[in-house]
Amino acid sequence: MRSGTTPPWLEDDPVPPKSPLSIWYHDLYTMGIDPTARFPRDRYKMLEERIRDAPLPSPIEFREPGLASADDLLRVHGPDYVDRFLSGRLSDREINRIGLKPWRSSFTQRTLLIMGGSISALEHVFQHGGISGNMAGGTHHSHADFGSGYCVFNDIAICAKIALEREDVERVAVLDLDVHQGDGTAATLRDTPGALTVSVHCEANFPFRKVASDFDLPLPAGAGDSDYLDRVQEGLDIVSGFSPDVLLFQAGVDALASDALGKLKVSRSGMRLRNQMVLSHVVDQGLPCVIFMGGGYSDPIKHTVDAFLDLFADAAIANGRMQRTTGLGGRHREREAV
16 A cells, blocks of 8 residues: 555544444553663653543544563563562663663563553454554564663464464464664574564664664664665565564554654654555554554654654554454454355
């Protein structure tokens, strides 16, 4: 759908969706980060307020996450690392590698809520089909035994492992469109049968020691809409050939030209077209999809919030269309009848 035409699922539809798009959110996503930390913590609360106030064409409902358990974390992470984080015994060096300093007393709870939100969003699409999301997460720099780049634990990898434990799931695809390569996800899912990792990112950006994904689709610094969207289409073609049972979409918007950490030159309209390309694939295939919010560090942060609002507003419309064309678990009704 690179022609610039409006995808059919975005056109006016007189039939209201059966249920709203469910996204998980908690105030600790913002308040669990110290206000002096070098991180735009207010983006979460700002986005929540924008979604609640905006006259959206399809409804969105907020759901409150529960805490992920240690067993959830141990699906991907080593027991020593999990135990030392939960008991507050990480070294200063380990904390520095993660960032988000200084850590508040509520930082551990925040971390577990974000993991819990992603797990709940995954469970939701398996129960109801369609699309759901976590208004945080996408913590793709976390490895099995250490955190990095604002990421403590890897919710994408945890969700992939949980999905593959189901009898009705054989293949899980991770499509990571954050401007930073998904090194932790690539590392933690490298030897996982049934998992595919695809990363579209800026080559000359963090992490500077990358871990090979199944498919890495790098871009040079300064690339704009056309080159970026060509790479996104390549990624979608790879996902299509894999025929996954669920798509985990890391939807960071830090490829925006306004982003302080991005090094690419993608416009807001180009970012929205990126999302619509992914959502069109999801709608056309009846593919259950979980959206992880990922990175976004524009200055001013309003540009990041605008792009995330575009993402969830369009996802709500796509989810409504899927509800009318798919059955339980997101499969097309006509395909189920075959």
